[in-house]
Amino acid sequence: MVFRSLRRAALGVGGPAVDTVLDDPETRPGESLRGAVHLTGGERDVEIERIVLTVLTRDGSATRELGRHELAGEFRLKAGEARAVPLQIAVPLGTPITHVFGERVPGLAVGVRTELEVAFAHDPGDLDFVAVHPLPAEAAALEALRALGFRFKDAGLASAPVPSDWNSADVSQVFDFWVAPQYQQIATEVAVGFTTGADFVELVLDGAVRSRHDRGEPVDWEAEVDRLMRQIGQI
The missing domain is CATH 2.60.40.640 (Immunoglobulin-like)
Known part of the structure; x- marks a missing residue:
């Protein structure tokens, strides 16, 4: 093209x-x-x-x-x-x-x-x-959210302060999702971000809980999202 x-x-x-x-x-x-x-x-x-x-x-x-x-x-x-x-x-x-x-x-x-x-x-x-487009690991994590029943709401650059390691170019991006029905008792929506380095990717939910992996590592992202959502429920 x-x-x-x-x-x-x-x-x-x-x-x-x-x-x-x-x-x-x-x-x-x-x-x-x-x-x-x-x-x-x-x-x-x-x-x-x-x-x-x-x-x-x-x-x-x-x-x-x-x-x-x-x-x-x-x-x-x-x-x-x-x-x-x-x-x-x-x-x-x-x-x-x-x-x-x-x-x-x-x-x-x-x-x-x-x-x-x-x-x-x-x-x-x-x-x-x-x-x-998302990197493969980021795309897999986003697909896991959708597979669990999360509904994509919108995305944009963060206007409020967020952890400094959310990005490597002084730009912070947040993906907002309506949460899946099974997590309605925890929250109604969740902010999703990624910290991506040369050899790792970290999924961050609500700027508070995170799951870090090597970028080439096979990850059960559905299980990781479930674990992080339950951590949010304990905060």
Whole structure:
């Protein structure tokens, strides 16, 4: 799959065009996005000072930066010249998940912004959206919640303070579920989060109880969710 975003850079009439092409706009935290930035020269030669790629997350009207990578340094783009600059940018482990159970989370988005800087001008760039799916262990835990009878309510970035180890990119995401009938005496809804490292994943319920495992370890997530819910009932 190739994802294209063609636009004319905001560098004045007759300026260069920028076409960001991702090999695949589907990704997961900790993976990389690959593709190329295609430049087409305008009516005159321009000195490109640098091309910067930034991974951003947007929750409603709030935008936060997750990672930044300088793709290319100074070079001259001649009038009418076509040039492709390969791109690769890491998707931080703490990047919010935008798609749950195959559906997009309303109001939450992640994208890559391509910024073009030339002498005495700066094109802030458009945001090219990507779909961020859960890592396998996270997906298995979320599926276990659904199998137990929990109903997905919504997800977003936390506005209230949460434990600092909920993320690795200064962004905290919470998945809200209506609890399954068998736990109605404990709570009516529960907040679900993940702490994900290079080699581990930790399921966190209501910011209070947690279950940590190696990312490649087979886990009975239904049993773990049941155990954590009963711990919440004892708090």
